[in-house]
Amino acid sequence: MLRVDAAHLAQDRDLTSQGLDSLMAAQLRQAVQRSHGVLLPIGQILSRTTLGDLTDRLNSAPRPE
Numbered sequence: 001m002l003r004v005d006a007a008h009l010a011q012d013r014d015l016t017s018q019g020l021d022s023l024m025a026a027q028l029r030q031a032v033q034r035s036h037g038v039l040l041p042i043g044q045i046l047s048r049t050t051l052g053d054l055t056d057r058l059n060s061a062p063r064p065e
Contacts (some may be wrong), residue, residue: 001020001024001027001028001031002015002018002019002020002024004018004019009051010050010051011050011051011052011055012050012052013050013051014048014049014050015045015046015049015050015051015054016046016048020045020046022042022046025042025045025046026042028040028045029042029045032054032058036058036061038057038058038061040054040057044057
């Protein structure tokens, strides 16, 4: 979504400070829902959430059967 190499993303920096905007957040939300079956609140993605936070949320989310 951010069009940067994954190696340049900081796990502990919020995504908006790394260039994520509202359109990208909506695209990320859809991609995560398709790939993992988890619907993330758009507000959470845009509210100083770090990549590490999202990873933790995905790892702890119940998976659809």
